[in-house]
Amino acid sequence: MIVIDAASPTPPYEQLRAQLARQIQDRSLAVGTRLPTIRRLAADLSLAVNTVARAYRELEEAGLIETRGRAGSFVSAAGVQALDRAHSAARDYAAVVTSVGIDPAEAVRIVEAALGVRQR
Amino acid sequence: MIVIDAASPTPPYEQLRAQLARQIQDRSLAVGTRLPTIRRLAADLSLAVNTVARAYRELEEAGLIETRGRAGSFVSAAGVQALDRAHSAARDYAAVVTSVGIDPAEAVRIVEAALGVRQR
DNA sequence: TGCCATGACTCAACATGTTGATACAAAGCT
DNA sequence: AGCTTTGTATCAACATGTTGAGTCATGGCA
Incomplete structure (x- = not known):
């Protein structure tokens, strides 16, 4: 379950990144799991596509997820x-x-x- | 010696704070030393008074210096x-x-x- | 090969952070 | 008490960061 607090001083993309990182870290999102597409997640959370894309990009830079183009984004084993x-x-x-x-x-x-x- | 790089992406107040903190940490500025006044330092570095004041304020919050009103600001022993x-x-x-x-x-x-x- | 769902990119509107000029309050010194 | 030097507070101009809408590039699949 992911919730974004629009009133928080920490920007939405960072709230999202942190919550996904936490779920990966505590195994709620197991290694190999396919994440929702950025459009789907953006729609579910009422965010811009860009905002979700940025969270995914930072997670990828941190080595927590891998994006396999067309196939989607997956939780990476390495990190x-x-x-x-x-x-x-x-x-x-x-x-x-x-x-x-x-x-x-x-x-x-x-x-x-x-x-x-x-x-x- | 303190130098502020106006072209750096890290803002001047933070550059100044970091350099003062480092000098305190490596004892270039010994405990009890009186720091320059904010106006003097601002003039020397061609910065606004406000910018230096913010660096001093953050150093005080961190416990590295003490400001004794009229008498000036001093390197604190505690921190x-x-x-x-x-x-x-x-x-x-x-x-x-x-x-x-x-x-x-x-x-x-x-x-x-x-x-x-x-x-x- | 054509389709189409995926993430990446561009850019303008908006929000936030930073600076600099100025005015103020506090307190030691003569 | 008055003067002067200290740090503090206020506020508008400016710079930077963030968002959202739209468009583009990629690549698997029937």
């Missing part, structure tokens, strides 16, 4: 196990920074720096 | 040791996610979720 370990490591990191009293926003920026991600 | 441990933990996390091949942008979002930070 799922990696996600588990990343979540576990993230919990460890969160525990450290909260225990030393670092501001969460700053903690995120520190990780961005460590990963070499261009800051927001 | 610095915490920063060290956070940086160390962030390097650990970065090592894990890169070793399992997670996309850096996704790795950042996973940490945001673990920290309960509202996504971008």
